[in-house]
Amino acid sequence: xxxDEGSLKLAIAGLGTVGAGTIALIEAQGDxxxxxxxxxxxxxxxxxxxxxxxxxxxxxxxxxxxxxVAMARESDCDVVIELIGGxxxxxxxxxxxxxxxxxxxxxxxxxxxAHHGTALARMADATGVSLxxxxxxxxxxxxxxxxxxxxxGNRFTRVQGILNGTCNYILTEMRETGRAFDDVLADxxxxxxxxxxxxxxxxxxxxxxxxxxxxxxxxxxxxxxxxVHVEGIRRIAPLDLEFAAELGFKIKLLxxxxxxxxxxxxxxxxxxxxxxxxIAAVEGVTNAVETLGDFVGTTVLQGAGAGAGPTASAxxxxxxxxxxxxxxxxxxxxxxxxxxxxxQPMSHHVGSYYVRLRVIDRPGVIADVTAVLRDNEVSMExxxxxGRAPEEPVDVVLTTHETTESAMQQVxxxxxxxxxxxEPPTLIRIEQD
Amino acid sequence: xxxDEGSLKLAIAGLGTVGAGTIALIEAQGDxxxxxxxxxxxxxxxxxxxxxxxxxxxxxxxxxxxxxVAMARESDCDVVIELIGGxxxxxxxxxxxxxxxxxxxxxxxxxxxAHHGTALARMADATGVSLxxxxxxxxxxxxxxxxxxxxxGNRFTRVQGILNGTCNYILTEMRETGRAFDDVLADxxxxxxxxxxxxxxxxxxxxxxxxxxxxxxxxxxxxxxxxVHVEGIRRIAPLDLEFAAELGFKIKLLxxxxxxxxxxxxxxxxxxxxxxxxIAAVEGVTNAVETLGDFVGTTVLQGAGAGAGPTASAxxxxxxxxxxxxxxxxxxxxxxxxxxxxxQPMSHHVGSYYVRLRVIDRPGVIADVTAVLRDNEVSMExxxxxGRAPEEPVDVVLTTHETTESAMQQVxxxxxxxxxxxEPPTLIRIEQD
Numbered sequence: 001x002x003x004d005e006g007s008l009k010l011a012i013a014g015l016g017t018v019g020a021g022t023i024a025l026i027e028a029q030g031d032x033x034x035x036x037x038x039x040x041x042x043x044x045x046x047x048x049x050x051x052x053x054x055x056x057x058x059x060x061x062x063x064x065x066x067x068x069v070a071m072a073r074e075s076d077c078d079v080v081i082e083l084i085g086g087x088x089x090x091x092x093x094x095x096x097x098x099x100x101x102x103x104x105x106x107x108x109x110x111x112x113x114a115h116h117g118t119a120l121a122r123m124a125d126a127t128g129v130s131l132x133x134x135x136x137x138x139x140x141x142x143x144x145x146x147x148x149x150x151x152x153g154n155r156f157t158r159v160q161g162i163l164n165g166t167c168n169y170i171l172t173e174m175r176e177t178g179r180a181f182d183d184v185l186a187d188x189x190x191x192x193x194x195x196x197x198x199x200x201x202x203x204x205x206x207x208x209x210x211x212x213x214x215x216x217x218x219x220x221x222x223x224x225x226x227x228v229h230v231e232g233i234r235r236i237a238p239l240d241l242e243f244a245a246e247l248g249f250k251i252k253l254l255x256x257x258x259x260x261x262x263x264x265x266x267x268x269x270x271x272x273x274x275x276x277x278x279i280a281a282v283e284g285v286t287n288a289v290e291t292l293g294d295f296v297g298t299t300v301l302q303g304a305g306a307g308a309g310p311t312a313s314a315x316x317x318x319x320x321x322x323x324x325x326x327x328x329x330x331x332x333x334x335x336x337x338x339x340x341x342x343x344q345p346m347s348h349h350v351g352s353y354y355v356r357l358r359v360i361d362r363p364g365v366i367a368d369v370t371a372v373l374r375d376n377e378v379s380m381e382x383x384x385x386x387g388r389a390p391e392e393p394v395d396v397v398l399t400t401h402e403t404t405e406s407a408m409q410q411v412x413x414x415x416x417x418x419x420x421x422x423e424p425p426t427l428i429r430i431e432q433d
Numbered sequence: 434x435x436x437d438e439g440s441l442k443l444a445i446a447g448l449g450t451v452g453a454g455t456i457a458l459i460e461a462q463g464d465x466x467x468x469x470x471x472x473x474x475x476x477x478x479x480x481x482x483x484x485x486x487x488x489x490x491x492x493x494x495x496x497x498x499x500x501x502v503a504m505a506r507e508s509d510c511d512v513v514i515e516l517i518g519g520x521x522x523x524x525x526x527x528x529x530x531x532x533x534x535x536x537x538x539x540x541x542x543x544x545x546x547a548h549h550g551t552a553l554a555r556m557a558d559a560t561g562v563s564l565x566x567x568x569x570x571x572x573x574x575x576x577x578x579x580x581x582x583x584x585x586g587n588r589f590t591r592v593q594g595i596l597n598g599t600c601n602y603i604l605t606e607m608r609e610t611g612r613a614f615d616d617v618l619a620d621x622x623x624x625x626x627x628x629x630x631x632x633x634x635x636x637x638x639x640x641x642x643x644x645x646x647x648x649x650x651x652x653x654x655x656x657x658x659x660x661v662h663v664e665g666i667r668r669i670a671p672l673d674l675e676f677a678a679e680l681g682f683k684i685k686l687l688x689x690x691x692x693x694x695x696x697x698x699x700x701x702x703x704x705x706x707x708x709x710x711x712i713a714a715v716e717g718v719t720n721a722v723e724t725l726g727d728f729v730g731t732t733v734l735q736g737a738g739a740g741a742g743p744t745a746s747a748x749x750x751x752x753x754x755x756x757x758x759x760x761x762x763x764x765x766x767x768x769x770x771x772x773x774x775x776x777q778p779m780s781h782h783v784g785s786y787y788v789r790l791r792v793i794d795r796p797g798v799i800a801d802v803t804a805v806l807r808d809n810e811v812s813m814e815x816x817x818x819x820g821r822a823p824e825e826p827v828d829v830v831l832t833t834h835e836t837t838e839s840a841m842q843q844v845x846x847x848x849x850x851x852x853x854x855x856e857p858p859t860l861i862r863i864e865q866d
Contacts, residue, residue: 025586025728035653035766036585134583140729142583149759150567150575150583152469153458153749220468278735281714295458296573296737296746302711303732313729316586326582326759333468 008037008323011045011075011103013068013094014083018108018135019048020055021308022081022315027057033316037323041316045075072097079104079322081315087111099123099131106318108135108311114209117216117223118338121330131330132318137210138163138287140310141303142317147217147291148332154293156218160256163210163268165285165305166194166201167233167253171270172283175241175250181234193285203232204253204268211255215266216331216338218291219259223331224266224341228255229349231269235426240356243384243397244272244428247354250280251428263342265349272354272430349405352381352430354397357415358423361385361394365420369396372414378403393422399430440473441756444508444536446501446527447516448481451541451568453488454741455514455748460490466749470756474749478508505530512537512755514748520544532556532564539751541568541744547642550649550656551771554763564763565751570643571596571720573743574736575750580650580724581765587726589651593689596643596701598718598738599627599634600666600686604703605716608674608683614667626718636665637686637701644688648699649764649771651724652692656764657699657774661688662782664702668859673789676817676830677705677861680787683713684861696775698782705787705863782838785814785863787830790848791856794818794827798853802829805847811836826855832863 010026012019023043026033034040047065065071072080072094080098082105084091091112098105099120107113113120113133124131134144138161147156162168166188173184185202188194200206212225233253244251249272258265273280278300282288287305292298304310321327331338359365366383373380379401386395400408412425443459445452456476459466467473480498498504505513505527513531515538517524524545531538532553540546546553546566557564567577571594580589595601599621606617618635621627633639645658666686677684682705691698706713711733715721720738725731737743754760764771792798799816806813812834819828833841845858 021728028727029586029588032588032653033586035770036762038762038767140584140726141732142579145583146575146579146734149754150578150750151573151746152753153462153466153746155462155465220465276714278714281709281711293573293746294461295454295742295749297743299574299734299736301579301732301734304730309728310730313584313586313726316728317583320585321582324761326754326761328757328759329469329471334471337468 007040007042008079008319009042009044009077010079010081010319011071011077012043012081012083013047013071014085015046015048015055016083017308018311018315019083020057021312023057025312025316033320037320039323041319041323044077045071047071068094069097072103073101077103079106079319081319082107082109085109085111087115092116095120096123099127099129102127102129104130104132104322106132106315108315110136110206110209110213114212114223114225117213117331118335121335124330125335130318130322130327132321133213134318135311135314137213138289139303139305139307140313141287141289141301141305142314143214143289143301144217145317146301147214148328151291151293151296151299152332154295156291156293157259158257158292159214159218159289160254161214161289162252162279162282162287163207163255163289163305164201164253165287166198167207168282169193169285170202171233171236171251171253174236174238178238180238181236202234204230207253207255208268211257211266211268214289215257215264218257219264220331220333220337221264221339221341224264224343227266227341227343229267229269229346233270236270237426239395240426240428243356246384247272247399248275249273249430250275252279254431260344263344265344267346267349270428272428274432347404347406347409350402352402352432353400353408354428354430355412356395356397356426357421358393359396360420360422361389361392362420366396368418368420369398369415372411373400376407376411376414378407378411440475441470441512441752442475442477442510443512443514443752444478444504444510445476445514445516446480446504447518448479448488449516450741451744451748452481452516453490454745456490458745458749466753470753472756474752474756477510478504480504501527502530505536506534510536512539512752515540515542518542518544520548525549528553529556532560532562535560535562537563537755539565539748541748543569543639543642543646547645547656547658550646550764551768554768557763558768563751563755563760565754566646567751568744568747570646571722572736572738572740573746574720574722574734574738575747576647576722576734577650578750579734580647581761584724584726584729584732585765587728589724589726590692591690591725592647592651592722593687594647594722595685595712595715595720596640596688596722596738597634597686598720599631600640601715602626602718603635604666604669604684604686607669607671611671613671614669635667637663640686640688641701644690644699644701647722648690648697651690652697653764653766653770654697654772654774657697657776660699660774660776662700662702662779666703669703670859672828673859673861676789679817680705680832681708682706682863683708685712687864693777696777698777700779700782703861705861707865780837780839780842783835785835785865786833786841787861787863788845789828789830789859790854791826792829793853793855794822794825795853799829801851801853802831802848805844806833809840809844809847811840811844
């Protein structure tokens with residue numbers, strides 16, 4: 001699939017920070033890349049919305065295309081690098097056009113792979129080309145290659161991670177400064193760590209995209225984004241972070257995928273993790289992914305989850321594999337050997353829980369709350385009331401022993417119905433291992 | 434390089450725990466491996482010292498060889514897996530025989546690669562075969578593949594790690610229990626975490642082997658084990674771990690390789706790392722490797738550094754690459770493009786230092802010690818004396834600002850010559866980042 005001239009020709013669709021970063025990387029590392037891949041790597045075509053915008057890079061020697069789909073199909077390239085984004089529309093059309101035309105595709109587009117990964121993998125297999133998406137999950141961390149090749153001797157039963165740097169930054173700041181979510185989010189936006197519309201990040205959707213991809217790769221199953229249970233971090237209060245610390249936990253937005261005998265659980269939600277767990281030490285915008293393989297045990301990879309440099313690094317890893325003629329099945333096994341995803345509903349999840357209540361401090365309230373737990377056969381592990389303020393609202397937190405999600409949802413709804421409970425309860429899941 | 438029958442044929446030299454683990458892995462994961470690699474993987478020949486020993490695996494269908502070199506050269510295999518160990522002798526002869534005969538080699542032998550890696554890479558390049566050594570560094574952690582491929586878009590300036598699980602276990606235990614080195618080592622030996630002759634581990638040689646390999650791969654230079662500065666952990670006392678905690682550090686045996694404008698530093702020694710550094714959280718037998726690349730920034734991989742399962746996992750990663758036809762240059766670039774290693778001597782190292790002294794508690798001692806620092810233009814950052822005991826020995830620790838190793842060695846030797854200093858001083862290097 002290399003072109004005659006002994007160089008690998010790239011066409012880049014989308015010239016935002018990652019596109020510009022990729023071109024900057026190729027300019028900076030030219031000889032190094034050629035030595036490592038055996039052939040030179042060369043950008044021959046680019047396409048973006050605005051030709052005039054100054055991106056700080058020299059595009060004069062590169063063919064400009066106004067239509068990215070036409071570029072994918074017709075330009076003189078070996079690889080199309082899709083950096084437009086979005087699960088459908090132009091990005092999808094570009095990748096489909098490239099794969100149909102027998103061009104390799106490299107993409108940083110997690111939404112696209114989460115929604116259409118299996119179909120795109122089938123197209124890639126049909127024409128025998130590569131579909132690289134290292135940059136779509138956890139930025140510069142080589143987690144896709146590690147699961148697909150470096151740990152390929154293992155059966156995986158679990159993959160979990162801090163997959164969204166924005167959320168991890170916000171939770172870290174909230175814990176360290178005691179400030180509220182909205183306040184820290186505003187800061188994150190001004191620092192460029194969060195988008196103007198932050199919902200993809202803070203509502204957990206971005207992490208869910210990445211989790212669905214990791215689950216498919218680790219378990220050899222079709223990508224199943226529709227069945228990821230997703231909760232974001234908007235309801236986490238500074239008080240939760242204080243209580244967590246008191247109980248020996250940190251709160252992280254985790255994506256967790258588990259392969260069980262009954263099927264696959266995929267869930268993204270705020271999670272209490274023990275302070276001494278490796279993943280608890282991952283702070284700020286850093287990402288981390290932890291895998292559990294039957295022979296290797298637990299492996300943790302951490303690093304920069306976003307940004308022009310780290311994402312360009314991941315894009316280039318895929319490009320260099322193509323340049324060197326290294327190919328691996330898109331999701332670890334050929335697309336026609338991926339098992340249909342057999343998902344388990346969140347209601348079947350078994351775990352322990354943290355619940356924070358705001359209740360009127362009066363005799364009998366705690367008895368009412370604990371009666372709800374007893375009636376649903378949920379065993380309480382601890383209960384803490386913060387302060388005393390007769391007939392005023394106070395905060396009460398309780399933690400449970402292992403129980404089912406469905407029992408806990410009944411508990412929550414019953415507690416919410418108690419007259420002394422003045423706000424909807426906040427529930428956070430606890431991971432003991 | 435695949436054999437006609439559509440399976441990849443392996444010959445295994447050495448059937449200790451890793452060899453038996455590799456066979457167990459192949460038995461357990463047969464279909465999975467075939468799906469991932471596109472062809473089945475099959476052990477066709479084995480060789481070990483004692484044919485009769487019960488290894489808990491069925492070898493009846495596998496050809497037995499008494500001579501591993503003959504097996505490497507003459508058996509009907511595609512890949513020779515060398516698990517004998519040792520930098521020279523039989524292990525080297527096996528690998529050379531296999532590479533000369535155009536067979537791929539996979540090895541877990543860090544001593545061999547550290548001493549002869551460049552020459553073996555040249556042999557592999559000459560016959561166009563792979564030389565895989567993922568299992569030689571940091572056990573199951575896919576660090577070789579990550580540096581060589583997953584992060585290949587980067588120029589690296591630093592790679593460092595906790596590369597020896599025995600030492601990390603001993604230091605963790607010493608810190609947590611306050612027990613002395615000899616005591617904890619004896620425990621580690623009875624638990625199987627340390628060898629009967631522990632010197633390769635506790636004197637830093639094993640970590641140095643791994644560091645030399647990582648440095649070559651990261652910096653694209655010939656393997657240069659001879660120029661690794663090596664110190665082990667025998668002189669670390671529980672008191673040092675206490676002082677470290679007081680100063681905000683943990684003590685780890687780190688291997689550190691740095692690429693500077695003047696050349697490459699490679700050093701293995703006990704190191705003070707800030708308690709909040711990612712690597713400080715890595716405890717017990719776990720290994721971790723941290724790389725610094727110009728585009729990706731800092732990436733940390735951690736996991737099991739030894740043991741049958743993790744090492745077999747790493748062996749299998751290399752085997753599956755070969756089975757799938759994926760090849761990468763042995764040290765990231767072709768052997769004839771590796772730069773001659775330009776090493777910098779330890780005396781040029783610049784850093785800050787911790788020194789522990791045992792001195793007679795009498796007027797003027799601290800003045801004498803600080804005068805030595807002043808005379809060598811070493812700037813002191815802090816000094817702590819533990820307790821008071823006039824005319825009896827007490828412990829004093831001091832830390833310095835950045836200075837050169839050569840100045841510090843002069844300081845040490847002058848301090849050691851002071852009449853009130855009753856034991857040779859203990860020096861530990863501090864890494865601030």
